[in-house]
Amino acid sequence: MRPNADPPRPTDAELEILTVLWSRGPSTVREVHEGIARRKPAQYTTVLKLLQIMAEKGLVQRDERQRAHVYRASRPREWTQQQLAGDLLRRAFGGSAAGLVLGALSARPASPEELAEIRRMLDEYEKGGEKC
């Protein structure tokens, strides 16, 4: 409907579907359903309905050229992750990125390798983000 407007924040069920689309690439309803059903039992028509609603919202785009419509996420994974992280940052952490990092680490203890990866990422981010 509004092709250029930002899609709204995905809900829980929508995020699960987007995860499948991001990892599989453009997929039919059946393929998404198979990807979902591994973890959570769901009827085929439930996934179909979700995808239809998500298409209305602009979260996914639909290619109707084949009989089995092909859906693809309209935003890349990183973009959506950024939206969600920013949203939580604002709502629950008062904008404190340090607070969010601490919260994440406390919630799911990170291995030394992962800590090293975070540090590496901080370095890279500090170099790249010289826009002020």
Added chain:
Amino acid sequence: MRPNADPPRPTDAELEILTVLWSRGPSTVREVHEGIARRKPAQYTTVLKLLQIMAEKGLVQRDERQRAHVYRASRPREWTQQQLAGDLLRRAFGGSAAGLVLGALSARPASPEELAEIRRMLDEYEKGGEKC
């Protein structure tokens, strides 16, 4: 109702109320309402109803000894932040803490001071968290 069970994840409106309670300490409905109304117009009874529901869920505890009941958050801010961060980490980032950190930094660019604070926090966390 279930005093020792973990309260569920707070919703958006509930989180706003909790934020007031965390910063003000135990408060009456009127005080919470004044704290909320600064940013978002809301009727007194809306805040009252929210607090009643939150008490049922166990998100807040109510002291009825005064005529104006006094509510307090049943979990500290850090605990709830940890829940929320862990939840997002699992749902949207596949458990990758590095991904979450990158998402947060991309969403709201951090100042060099904040980056330094994050690094300091990582060091401290690495020292303190020596529990396999």
Added chain:
DNA sequence: AGATTACTACGAAGGCGTTCGTGAGTCAAG
């Protein structure tokens, strides 16, 4: 052609979150 399968569209139900109006009770002042 007729039957079976695969797919989309649609409507409806149930639950939850949010908002607010109304009623009833309590307390203090006139």
Added chain:
DNA sequence: CTTGACTCACGAACGCCTTCGTAGTAATCT
């Protein structure tokens, strides 16, 4: 005692999320 201010309790409304059943249409098979 009556009035007015303040408080809690409750129900209702509305919209959104999620789930699923049913119906209709297109392709395929015998």
